[in-house]
Amino acid sequence: MLETIWFIIWGVLWTVYFVLDGFDLGLGALMPALAKTEEEKRTVYNSMGPFWDGNEVWLITAGGVTFAAFPGTYAVMFSTLYAPLLWLLFALIFRGIAMEYRGHMESERWRGFWDLVLSAASFLPALLLGVAFANIFQGVPFDTRGVFHGSLLTLLNPYGLLGGVLFVLLFMVHGCLWLAARSTGALRDRAAALAGRLWWALAAAAVAFFAASWKATSLYANYLAAPALFLIPAVAVAALLATRFFLGQGRWWRAWTASAVTIAGAAFFGVAGLYPALYPSSLDPAATLTAFNSSSSPLTLKIMLGVALVLVPVVIAYQAWTYRTFAAGPAEAGGHEEGY
Amino acid sequence: MDALMLSRLQFAAATLFHFLFVPLTLGLSVLVAVMETRYVRTGDEEYRRMARFWGRLFLINFAIGVVTGITLEFQFGTNWSRYSAYVGDIFGSLLAIEATLAFFLESTFIGVWIFGWKRLSPRMHALTMWLVAGASTFSAIWILIANAWMQHPVGYVLRNGRAELADFLAVVTQKFAWVEFLHTVSGAYILSGFFVMGVSAWHLLRRNEVPFFTRSFRIGLVFALVFSIFEVVQGHLNGAEVAEAQPTKLAAMESLWETTEGAPMTLFLVPDEAAGRNAVEIGRLPGFLSLLAYHDPKATVKGLNDFPADERPPVLVSFLSFRIMVGLGLLFVLLTVVGWFKRNDLVDSPTYLRIMVWAIPLPYIAIELGWILAEVGRQPWIVYGLMRTSDAVSPVAASQVAVSLAAFVGVYTGLGILAYYLMARYARRGPEPAPAA
Numbered sequence: 001m002l003e004t005i006w007f008i009i010w011g012v013l014w015t016v017y018f019v020l021d022g023f024d025l026g027l028g029a030l031m032p033a034l035a036k037t038e039e040e041k042r043t044v045y046n047s048m049g050p051f052w053d054g055n056e057v058w059l060i061t062a063g064g065v066t067f068a069a070f071p072g073t074y075a076v077m078f079s080t081l082y083a084p085l086l087w088l089l090f091a092l093i094f095r096g097i098a099m100e101y102r103g104h105m106e107s108e109r110w111r112g113f114w115d116l117v118l119s120a121a122s123f124l125p126a127l128l129l130g131v132a133f134a135n136i137f138q139g140v141p142f143d144t145r146g147v148f149h150g151s152l153l154t155l156l157n158p159y160g161l162l163g164g165v166l167f168v169l170l171f172m173v174h175g176c177l178w179l180a181a182r183s184t185g186a187l188r189d190r191a192a193a194l195a196g197r198l199w200w201a202l203a204a205a206a207v208a209f210f211a212a213s214w215k216a217t218s219l220y221a222n223y224l225a226a227p228a229l230f231l232i233p234a235v236a237v238a239a240l241l242a243t244r245f246f247l248g249q250g251r252w253w254r255a256w257t258a259s260a261v262t263i264a265g266a267a268f269f270g271v272a273g274l275y276p277a278l279y280p281s282s283l284d285p286a287a288t289l290t291a292f293n294s295s296s297s298p299l300t301l302k303i304m305l306g307v308a309l310v311l312v313p314v315v316i317a318y319q320a321w322t323y324r325t326f327a328a329g330p331a332e333a334g335g336h337e338e339g340y
Numbered sequence: 341m342d343a344l345m346l347s348r349l350q351f352a353a354a355t356l357f358h359f360l361f362v363p364l365t366l367g368l369s370v371l372v373a374v375m376e377t378r379y380v381r382t383g384d385e386e387y388r389r390m391a392r393f394w395g396r397l398f399l400i401n402f403a404i405g406v407v408t409g410i411t412l413e414f415q416f417g418t419n420w421s422r423y424s425a426y427v428g429d430i431f432g433s434l435l436a437i438e439a440t441l442a443f444f445l446e447s448t449f450i451g452v453w454i455f456g457w458k459r460l461s462p463r464m465h466a467l468t469m470w471l472v473a474g475a476s477t478f479s480a481i482w483i484l485i486a487n488a489w490m491q492h493p494v495g496y497v498l499r500n501g502r503a504e505l506a507d508f509l510a511v512v513t514q515k516f517a518w519v520e521f522l523h524t525v526s527g528a529y530i531l532s533g534f535f536v537m538g539v540s541a542w543h544l545l546r547r548n549e550v551p552f553f554t555r556s557f558r559i560g561l562v563f564a565l566v567f568s569i570f571e572v573v574q575g576h577l578n579g580a581e582v583a584e585a586q587p588t589k590l591a592a593m594e595s596l597w598e599t600t601e602g603a604p605m606t607l608f609l610v611p612d613e614a615a616g617r618n619a620v621e622i623g624r625l626p627g628f629l630s631l632l633a634y635h636d637p638k639a640t641v642k643g644l645n646d647f648p649a650d651e652r653p654p655v656l657v658s659f660l661s662f663r664i665m666v667g668l669g670l671l672f673v674l675l676t677v678v679g680w681f682k683r684n685d686l687v688d689s690p691t692y693l694r695i696m697v698w699a700i701p702l703p704y705i706a707i708e709l710g711w712i713l714a715e716v717g718r719q720p721w722i723v724y725g726l727m728r729t730s731d732a733v734s735p736v737a738a739s740q741v742a743v744s745l746a747a748f749v750g751v752y753t754g755l756g757i758l759a760y761y762l763m764a765r766y767a768r769r770g771p772e773p774a775p776a777a
Contacts, residue, residue: 046455049451053406057443067436075421075428078416078418082744083740104400104762318449319444326452
């Protein structure tokens with residue numbers, strides 16, 4: 001029971017991370033396509049400036065909770081995914097530095113350099129997380145001793161790459177909609193037009209991913225056993241259509257919210273299909289790590305549950321306050337915002 | 341080299357680099373919060389300029405501290421997976437609590453502070469820096485509880501082939517953790533005080549913005565003075581705690597080979613690790629080690645030769661890092677006490693100011709040596725007496741670790757140069773001009 005609760009919390013943390021950091025990763029990746037002038041770039045930076053750092057902590061917490069609640073999974077997952085995780089880490093390092101250091105020198109070349117870094121270091125995490133999760137859904141070749149039998153190329157299989165493309169597109173649409181909601185004039189028109197174009201690619205990738213999952217993974221086994229679960233992908237599909245609908249009407253916040261629900265639905269589609277496995281092995285079913293064979297002791301799970309029940313609502317409350325305070329009205333290059 | 345040694349080097353590089361930035365985050369956040377609070381209380385614009393100037397230096401430093409902290413959490417999984425699986429029940433939960441309690445608070449409110457100068461009331465804005473400072477401290481508490489558990493494991497049982505939590509309260513209230521916390525945070529506060537004094541001294545030597553930098557210097561001075569004195573007293577408690585919990589580390593710190601009643605402290609010596617004795621010893625203070633470790637000049641201190649050879653930490657590194665750290669700690673007391681007498685005529689004390697500019701790196705050295713002593717001195721154990729470092733490493737290819745180690749060293753070197761270049765540049769430029777009255 002405790003294990004199942006923690007499995008759900010684990011899934012929720014990853015989902016919240018994708019929804020929140022998703023828009024600033026997508027926006028960062030698309031920066032060169034969206035912002036043409038220095039003023040527009042500043043607006044893009046300021047539109048996500050107060051939030052991205054707090055968003056990223058959901059990733060740290062998702063990692064931390066894997067360590068605390070499922071140390072067996074944490075150990076094997078992180079050591080077998082050694083190479084992609086390091087790429088992810090370096091990307092996150094450079095992304096943070098780009099955000100913080102861009103404004104510290106008044107030189108066009110300096111700023112141009114960090115704009116490029118931001119773009120690459122935002123694209124890469126979106127892609128890597130997609131590739132990693134798709135591989136987790138279909139299983140990774142490791143044995144019962146936690147030794148990985150493969151290379152980075154093993155992970156770059158067709159289904160893994162499809163997952164990567166899906167994540168990149170989900171985050172890019174999410175980021176464009178955020179910018180459309182928080183800007184005016186030419187910048188908003190460009191963001192909206194790009195979101196519209198990317199939406200079609202996203203819809204195609206989503207269809208391909210749901211279909212490919214049937215062949216490449218055993219995610220659907222849980223769905224066939226409990227058909228009520230089909231509500232999750234149904235919600236994701238409905239939200240994807242709603243995104244398009246609100247986008248067409250120019251109701252940006254609604255479109256962004258629908259896109260958030262799409263991301264959450266897509267993430268939970270995988271999580272629900274995975275249960276009770278956290279990290280399946282494609283080599284040997286006996287090596288598969290589940291919520292039950294890799295969890296912490298009941299005492300740790302109980303204490304951590306108490307901590308989570310008290311602290312997570314507090315975190316949500318003050319983060320919601322920052323969104324209310326800082327996301328009201330369009331972001332501006334100068335004037336109101338002073339940040340980067 | 342094998343994956344073990346490479347992983348150790350990688351962890352050392354990642355930790356020591358991370359800890360070049362953490363102490364200033366801990367201390368400068370408090371100082372900026374103090375400055376901004378004075379602005380709210382007095383309405384004096386100069387304090388606002390101070391908060392902004394030191395705040396910007398804080399942010400350049402903070403950025404690197406945060407991003408390099410993320411890599412540390414992940415390294416336990418990538419490079420030390422056997423360790424993670426063996427002690428994750430306890431260690432992992434401490435890290436997870438740190439993230440939910442402290443890291444969220446810190447990362448959320450730093451954004452609010454950066455972007456909130458016009459959106460929030462001055463009072464509310466000052467409060468956000470206090471939240472950042474408080475969150476950094478919470479973060480230090482949980483990380484140091486986790487580290488202290490590796491130094492002195494308590495509250496666990498060995499069950500299901502791993503260390504499982506038996507008594508959470510024992511883990512979080514153990515004395516070793518709190519002694520370590522006080523020691524580390526005081527060190528961070530000393531470093532921050534010296535940083536503010538050093539940058540201020542540079543400007544005072546050039547007579548730039550004299551009232552601004554005199555005030556800044558004094559704030560840094562009071563802070564560093566109080567904590568330098570505190571650190572000397574507290575460091576003594578820390579030594580006693582190490583004597584109690586980690587006898588091998590104590591013996592290595594002092595390079596004491598034979599078990600001795602009324603053990604001496606030796607001012608200068610050269611250990612000969614292969615022969616199990618000291619090659620050179622000069623200046624023996626009889627009974628001093630026994631007195632410091634056990635509060636009794638006659639107490640018996642166990643020597644390294646009474647421990648199996650494969651349970652002794654590297655002696656020379658432990659001995660030297662301890663000696664230099666303590667020497668620097670005493671120097672900090674001297675420098676801040678002198679500063680206290682000169683606080684009213686700083687501009688007329690150019691020699692002292694020059695020394696204080698050159699003193700900026702010293703607390704950094706002391707703090708890094710403190711970590712080297714703590715971590716190298718714990719070897720060969722990753723968890724003292726419970727798990728060997730060699731049993732903790734991930735089953736990954738050495739080549740993979742070698743590549744990542746090279747990447748870490750390269751990237752971190754670049755980032756370090758960049759951060760200190762930006763800080764030096766900004767520190768020299770000085771504060772924004774005062775608004776015209």
